[in-house]
Amino acid sequence: MADRVLNVTDLTKRFGGFVALDSVNLHLDKGERLGLIGPNGSGKTTMINCISGSLFNDEGTVEFEGRDITSLPAHKRAHMGIARSFQIPKPFKSMTVLENLCIPLEFAAWDRADHRHISEQAMEILETIKFAERAHENSGSLTQVDMRKLELARALAAKPTLLVSDEAMAGLSSSEVDEILEILLVLNEQGVAVIMIEHIMRAVMRYSERIVVLDAGKKIADGSPDEVMHNPEVERAYLGE
Amino acid sequence: MKIDKFWLSVLVILIAGFAFTKLADNEFYFFTTYVVLQGLIMAVAWNILGGFTGYVNFGSAGFFAVGVYTTVALNKAFGLPLPVLLLAAGVICGLLGLAAGYLTLRLKGVYFAIATLATALVLETIVNNWKFVGGAAGTYVLQPKGSFIFDNYIELLFMLMLVLAVAATAISRYLSSSRIGQGLAAIRDDEVAAECMGVPTLRLKLISTTAMGALMGIAGAPFPFFVTFVDPVSAFALVIAVNAIAMPMIGGTAVWYGPVIGALLLGAIQETATVTISSELNLLIVGVMLVLFITLAPKGIVGLIQDYKKKKGANNG
Numbered sequence: 348m349a350d351r352v353l354n355v356t357d358l359t360k361r362f363g364g365f366v367a368l369d370s371v372n373l374h375l376d377k378g379e380r381l382g383l384i385g386p387n388g389s390g391k392t393t394m395i396n397c398i399s400g401s402l403f404n405d406e407g408t409v410e411f412e413g414r415d416i417t418s419l420p421a422h423k424r425a426h427m428g429i430a431r432s433f434q435i436p437k438p439f440k441s442m443t444v445l446e447n448l449c450i451p452l453e454f455a456a457w458d459r460a461d462h463r464h465i466s467e468q469a470m471e472i473l474e475t476i477k478f479a480e481r482a483h484e485n486s487g488s489l490t491q492v493d494m495r496k497l498e499l500a501r502a503l504a505a506k507p508t509l510l511v512s513d514e515a516m517a518g519l520s521s522s523e524v525d526e527i528l529e530i531l532l533v534l535n536e537q538g539v540a541v542i543m544i545e546h547i548m549r550a551v552m553r554y555s556e557r558i559v560v561l562d563a564g565k566k567i568a569d570g571s572p573d574e575v576m577h578n579p580e581v582e583r584a585y586l587g588e
Numbered sequence: 589m590k591i592d593k594f595w596l597s598v599l600v601i602l603i604a605g606f607a608f609t610k611l612a613d614n615e616f617y618f619f620t621t622y623v624v625l626q627g628l629i630m631a632v633a634w635n636i637l638g639g640f641t642g643y644v645n646f647g648s649a650g651f652f653a654v655g656v657y658t659t660v661a662l663n664k665a666f667g668l669p670l671p672v673l674l675l676a677a678g679v680i681c682g683l684l685g686l687a688a689g690y691l692t693l694r695l696k697g698v699y700f701a702i703a704t705l706a707t708a709l710v711l712e713t714i715v716n717n718w719k720f721v722g723g724a725a726g727t728y729v730l731q732p733k734g735s736f737i738f739d740n741y742i743e744l745l746f747m748l749m750l751v752l753a754v755a756a757t758a759i760s761r762y763l764s765s766s767r768i769g770q771g772l773a774a775i776r777d778d779e780v781a782a783e784c785m786g787v788p789t790l791r792l793k794l795i796s797t798t799a800m801g802a803l804m805g806i807a808g809a810p811f812p813f814f815v816t817f818v819d820p821v822s823a824f825a826l827v828i829a830v831n832a833i834a835m836p837m838i839g840g841t842a843v844w845y846g847p848v849i850g851a852l853l854l855g856a857i858q859e860t861a862t863v864t865i866s867s868e869l870n871l872l873i874v875g876v877m878l879v880l881f882i883t884l885a886p887k888g889i890v891g892l893i894q895d896y897k898k899k900k901g902a903n904n905g
């Protein structure tokens with residue numbers, strides 16, 4: 348249990364009368380790579396919102412590194428080391444790409460980062476994801492695809508121990524997907540646990556050590572990519588019998 | 589280097605202001621500049637919440653008036669010296685900003701704006717019915733005796749306003765260039781993302797409303813001695829609230845010097861019109877200018893200059 352990063356127990360989230368997540372359990376060990384998949388509207392983003400603190404769950408608990416964070420606001424969770432990207436990009440539009448990365452460096456990672464060379468650190472992160480040439484562009488005028496890359500870069504700048512990437516690769520070319528996977532692998536080797544939400548099956552299957560499948564707010568499978576792919580319930584959910 | 593330039597300018601402005609009180613002997617100049625400086629403090633204060641943080645406050649006149657009536661009440665009850673009245677107004681209006689922020693900041697966009705307007709209306713109703721400070725009929729306020737090192741009280745008030753305007757600008761500049769300012773900018777751009785990137789959004793928003801409230805209260809505190817007759821109509825004047833919004837909009841809300849530029853420009857135009865035509869025109873002027881800027885130059889004068897520089901740079905390069 349010592350190296351359990353995330354432990355979500357019986358998590359339920361309702362929107363009015365609609366149950367978006369129904370008593371879901373999810374755990375993650377240090378440095379693990381988890382794929383979170385499921386049909387549209389199955390509750391993946393809602394799950395991430397509850398883990399990162401953007402939404403508060405109605406029932407159940409969220410524990411991070413052994414601490415109950417269920418009622419902590421998002422910024423405290425970010426300080427503890429939970430970082431996320433947004434499926435619908437949310438850049439800080441008045442800022443350049445580089446300045447966007449300075450925000451998590453100056454806030455989420457403040458206790459972990461060197462306080463001096465903030466923009467140099469931001470630049471290094473942009474270089475690792477081959478985005479440095481965009482550093483001084485206005486983030487509000489990037490293309491959708493570039494905004495996704497910025498989402499990932501900004502989450503990396505929070506220096507997380509748990510990174511949640513919500514469809515960071517949608518719209519990328521297959522070579523770009525490979526590049527991002529490579530970055531996430533390197534990051535993971537440094538001990539960062541990763542939850543990857545992705546519709547690109549090839550990417551999830553290749554990246555994940557374990558896969559969790561949500562369908563209509565319920566967890567219907569949890570296992571190795573191979574097991575999950577041959578799970579009849581998963582097939583049903585996806586093919587919609 | 590930049591810091592030196594700013595503080596050097598501050599020094600020059602303060603010395604020039606002091607020299608002005610010794611050289612000019614027409615009191616009219618001091619009345620005029622007092623009004624412009626009052627507008628400047630209000631604009632700088634409004635911009636901390638409206639420009640840096642992205643929350644539009646329509647209730648500026650309420651904070652201003654609470655500052656005004658803090659002076660009226662404490663002066664009448666205890667006859668406290670001006671610096672103490674300033675401090676009291678700053679503290680009371682800062683707390684009012686904190687409370688208003690706590691109650692209303694959960695509201696987004698237009699709802700927040702309406703809540704601030706409603707707050708000002710509630711405050712005006714309270715003052716209208718508060719007999720001790722004159723109620724709706726208003727009250728006379730005597731200027732204190734003695735004017736320190738100045739020839740008369742209006743010169744003292746002018747110099748005080750100049751110091752306060754410089755201080756407000758320095759505070760706003762500090763906020764915008766510090767980590768707090770970066771956090772506020774992130775909140776303005778996207779509050780959900782800011783929170784997830786570790787920005788303590790509620791705390792920073794409360795710092796922002798508190799600073800705004802305190803500065804607006806301080807802007808109002810000397811007002812009773814300036815006009816010597818105060819009633820709710822003058823303290824809660826529409827033009828005060830509208831100017832506080834228009835000046836930053838016209839100057840540019842994104843940077844600390846935007847509201848300063850807007851306040852000097854709009855203030856100068858309004859004061860000129862007051863002298864040459866009538867003060868009745870002030871609302872019309874601000875209305876027309878606001879519409880022109882919002883439609884033609886939404887980033888204000890600062891934005892126009894930046895665009896021009898960019899274009900020139902692109903043409904040269």
Ligand SMILES: Nc1ncnc2c1ncn2[C@@H]1O[C@H](COP(=O)(O)OP(=O)(O)OP(=O)(O)O)[C@@H](O)[C@H]1O
Nearest residue numbers: 362365367385386387388389390391392393394434
């Ligand atoms: N803020 C909200 N208010 C009301 N309903 C919501 C809200 N957010 C999500 N939902 C609903 O909850 C369900 C799950 O949404 P969620 O975004 O978590 O799905 P998802 O698995 O991320 O889907 P996708 O693959 O399309 O991103 C959907 O039916 C959605 O309409």
Ligand SMILES: [Mg+2]
Nearest residue numbers: 391392393434
């Ligand atoms: Mg989603």
